[in-house]
Amino acid sequence: MATTTVAPPLMTEERRSGRRSGGQNLGRPGFAWALPATLFFGFFAIVPLVLVVVLSFTSWSGIGSVEYVGLANWRRLAADPTMTQSLWLSVLLTALGVAVQTPLSLLIGVWAAGHQRNRAVLSAIFFLPLLLSMTAVSVLWRVLLDPNFGVPGQLPGLFGDGNLFGSRTGAIGVLVFVSSWQFIPFHALIYQGAARAVPAVLYQAAEVDGAGRWGQFRHVTLPQLRNAMITSLVLMVVGGLTTFDTVLILTGGGPGTDTTITAYYMYEQAFKSFDFGAGAAIALLLVVVATIISLIVVRVSGYDKMRSTMEGL
Amino acid sequence: MMTVRSRLARAVAVGAALALALPLAACGGGDSGGDADEIHILVYGDATNKVETQLVETFNKTSKVKAVLDTIPGADYQTKLQTIINTNQAPDIFFNWGGGSITPFVKANLLMPLDDMIAKDPGLKSNFLPSVFNTAVVDGKSYGVPMRGTQPVLLFHNKKVLADAGITPPQTWDELLAAVNTLKGKKITPIALGGGDQWPTQMWYQYLYDRVAGPELFAKALGGDKSAWDSPDSRRALELLRQLKDAGAFGTNFDSVKFTDGGSPALLSSGKAGFELMGSWNYSTHNDANPTFAAKDLGWTAFPSVPGGKGDPRNVVGNTNNFYSVLKKTKHPEAVAEFLKLQYSDEFVKAQLSIGNLPTTTNTDKFLDTATNPAYSKFQFDMVKQAPSFQLSWDQAYPPAATTTIHQAVQQYLNGRMDANGFIKAMQSLQAG
Numbered sequence: 001m002a003t004t005t006v007a008p009p010l011m012t013e014e015r016r017s018g019r020r021s022g023g024q025n026l027g028r029p030g031f032a033w034a035l036p037a038t039l040f041f042g043f044f045a046i047v048p049l050v051l052v053v054v055l056s057f058t059s060w061s062g063i064g065s066v067e068y069v070g071l072a073n074w075r076r077l078a079a080d081p082t083m084t085q086s087l088w089l090s091v092l093l094t095a096l097g098v099a100v101q102t103p104l105s106l107l108i109g110v111w112a113a114g115h116q117r118n119r120a121v122l123s124a125i126f127f128l129p130l131l132l133s134m135t136a137v138s139v140l141w142r143v144l145l146d147p148n149f150g151v152p153g154q155l156p157g158l159f160g161d162g163n164l165f166g167s168r169t170g171a172i173g174v175l176v177f178v179s180s181w182q183f184i185p186f187h188a189l190i191y192q193g194a195a196r197a198v199p200a201v202l203y204q205a206a207e208v209d210g211a212g213r214w215g216q217f218r219h220v221t222l223p224q225l226r227n228a229m230i231t232s233l234v235l236m237v238v239g240g241l242t243t244f245d246t247v248l249i250l251t252g253g254g255p256g257t258d259t260t261i262t263a264y265y266m267y268e269q270a271f272k273s274f275d276f277g278a279g280a281a282i283a284l285l286l287v288v289v290a291t292i293i294s295l296i297v298v299r300v301s302g303y304d305k306m307r308s309t310m311e312g313l
Numbered sequence: 314m315m316t317v318r319s320r321l322a323r324a325v326a327v328g329a330a331l332a333l334a335l336p337l338a339a340c341g342g343g344d345s346g347g348d349a350d351e352i353h354i355l356v357y358g359d360a361t362n363k364v365e366t367q368l369v370e371t372f373n374k375t376s377k378v379k380a381v382l383d384t385i386p387g388a389d390y391q392t393k394l395q396t397i398i399n400t401n402q403a404p405d406i407f408f409n410w411g412g413g414s415i416t417p418f419v420k421a422n423l424l425m426p427l428d429d430m431i432a433k434d435p436g437l438k439s440n441f442l443p444s445v446f447n448t449a450v451v452d453g454k455s456y457g458v459p460m461r462g463t464q465p466v467l468l469f470h471n472k473k474v475l476a477d478a479g480i481t482p483p484q485t486w487d488e489l490l491a492a493v494n495t496l497k498g499k500k501i502t503p504i505a506l507g508g509g510d511q512w513p514t515q516m517w518y519q520y521l522y523d524r525v526a527g528p529e530l531f532a533k534a535l536g537g538d539k540s541a542w543d544s545p546d547s548r549r550a551l552e553l554l555r556q557l558k559d560a561g562a563f564g565t566n567f568d569s570v571k572f573t574d575g576g577s578p579a580l581l582s583s584g585k586a587g588f589e590l591m592g593s594w595n596y597s598t599h600n601d602a603n604p605t606f607a608a609k610d611l612g613w614t615a616f617p618s619v620p621g622g623k624g625d626p627r628n629v630v631g632n633t634n635n636f637y638s639v640l641k642k643t644k645h646p647e648a649v650a651e652f653l654k655l656q657y658s659d660e661f662v663k664a665q666l667s668i669g670n671l672p673t674t675t676n677t678d679k680f681l682d683t684a685t686n687p688a689y690s691k692f693q694f695d696m697v698k699q700a701p702s703f704q705l706s707w708d709q710a711y712p713p714a715a716t717t718t719i720h721q722a723v724q725q726y727l728n729g730r731m732d733a734n735g736f737i738k739a740m741q742s743l744q745a746g
Binding site for chain 2: 061062063142143145146147148149161162163164165166167170252254255256257258268271272273274
């Protein structure tokens with residue numbers, strides 16, 4: 001256990017494959033164990049997905065008969081500026097969400113992993129938003145941000161005329177703020193768990209090597225949180241691309257179509273314009289885009305290899 | 314602080330109502346098991362529900378088949394209805410706006426023509442004002458019985474604010490512009506507008522188009538003649554609206570304000586705004602939230618006339634009425650007929666009047682004096698009776714599929730994101746009813 005370097009030791013290919021085959025010798029549960037989850041997934045994810053594919057080639061208003069229309073829905077979407085815009089908006093909101101939430105939840109999570117006084121009490125308060133329903137949170141913030149009777153009305157110096165929901169920047173800002181307010185606790189929880197798991201011996205070693213508080217954070221904590229960070233990132237990306245409730249309640253996709261992200265546009269086509277064919281096509285597009293982005297994140301970050309940060313300990 | 318508290322309480326209540334309504338509606342009507350002798354009645358959830366509850370209780374006192382009232386909160390009503398109407402959870406009787414709101418259901422063969430019921434009890438038709446009853450006639454057959462009240466759009470004002478500013482309620486467009494300038498000078502938002510809901514914005518277009526061009530322009534457009542939107546009259550109406558907005562009539566943050574969460578009504582009642590163009594339900598909204606204001610300081614007039622306009626200044630826009638329509642597959646058509654008869658009973662008329670609604674039964678004027686505010690009810694009654702034209706709201710006249718496009722266009726033209734050409738193009742893209 002006498003580790004003298006902070007960086008994990010290099011692994012050779014033999015060692016890695018050796019570990020893999022060693023793992024396989026352990027008694028692994030058979031396929032039967034996966035059966036309930038597989039059935040559940042098949043019934044509630046695969047079957048609906050297939051139906052959505054079928055529906056995207058039809059025209060259906062929810063009542064009456066389903067009509068096959070070939071590629072008409074797809075052609076219309078390809079020429080629809082709102083559709084293209086909605087994809088960019090989804091990506092923008094996701095990126096902003098990641099940029100705001102990651103540093104804050106990292107700091108809170110690492111702080112909450114410590115043993116300071118009042119830590120438990122403050123953590124409990126920080127994590128409260130996580131317990132609230134997203135719908136209730138959105139309704140609450142909509143009222144709190146009313147330009148005349150909410151917070152902006154009291155702080156004209158900060159908010160100007162308080163037209164938060166009337167401009168594109170304002171509306172996007174509100175969406176990023178409210179989802180961050182709600183989800184930072186969740187990601188902080190991931191980081192807290194991971195930070196707790198960092199062996200104390202690494203910090204002791206770093207201290208011996210003369211690393212200060214910042215040095216320890218930078219050279220011990222951050223590398224050790226690598227996998228937690230990737231987990232949190234994937235959850236943020238998938239969650240961000242499928243955000244819906246906050247948009248529905250806070251902005252309704254508005255002003256105009258300025259916050260009509262793809263998931264909301266899907267809802268609008270299917271349940272407001274009652275064009276379930278177009279809605280299904282958008283849903284399918286969203287599935288494809290979200291899958292591609294998740295795959296890229298997984299590839300680039302090396303999540304698929306899931307290298308242990310505990311090598312050599 | 315008090316207002317912040319009560320708004321918070323209301324927000325929580327809305328959330329709770331949303332959560333409750335889903336399972337409620339999900340239990341609705343579908344009991345194909347058959348042992349339940351019930352008819353389910355689905356209505357739009359708002360302040361008028363207390364009358365519906367009262368009538369259901371009256372009905373249940375004498376009927377063997379029990380009526381159950383299910384409500385869906387405001388904005389989600391049409392969505393939820395269209396989603397369940399062809400399923401086992403469909404109600405027996407449901408609230409609607411007639412016109413474009415039921416045409417798709419009629420075409421899908423889901424609704425019961427009420428002509429047989431009317432043959433047995435002619436009162437189901439003859440007790441209602443014909444112009445109103447006819448809004449729910451599709452292809453020559455009757456599909457709805459009026460319920461609730463007629464909902465013309467009026468220009469409401471805060472009497473105290475106007476008096477303090479030395480303004481009398483405007484009769485003409487120029488007087489309105491002058492009032493806007495005066496109020497703006499006193500740092501009061503001249504006109505409250507719940508632009509976040511989009512449909513309140515639409516009301517300004519409906520009246521301006523009517524005053525400038527008369528009801529024919531919209532009728533032509535709805536009939537499929539898309540050139541109507543590009544006519545000089547159409548452009549003139551858009552120009553007047555832009556002029557009003559540029560004069561600062563709505564302030565700058567109207568797109569962040571909503572009527573449905575109590576934002577714009579509070580602007581008017583707290584004296585932070587002078588006017589609000591709103592449907593006649595506005596009275597019961599204020600009466601519910603702030604009875605003292607509704608009784609003392611809430612004023613109303615017809616929409617001002619426009620110089621050189623072709624439309625009769627007595628013309629009205631709004632929702633002609635709401636209707637009860639019946640699902641073809643109801644198991645208890647006799648009980649349904651009995652329930653519908655209550656919609657022209659004296660009890661119904663009195664209960665509606667008592668909360669500020671104006672029913673359109675022929676016996677309504679008998680009871681006008683019993684209304685919670687007789688002056689208000691009489692004003693509306695005369696206005697609707699004398700109106701040469703009663704334009705159904707645009708988003709109700711077109712089928713539901715057009716709603717999003719209309720709402721986005723009215724919002725984007727008013728806030729400047731779209732120019733007149735963009736608005737015209739958007740309206741021309743609508744599929745006619």
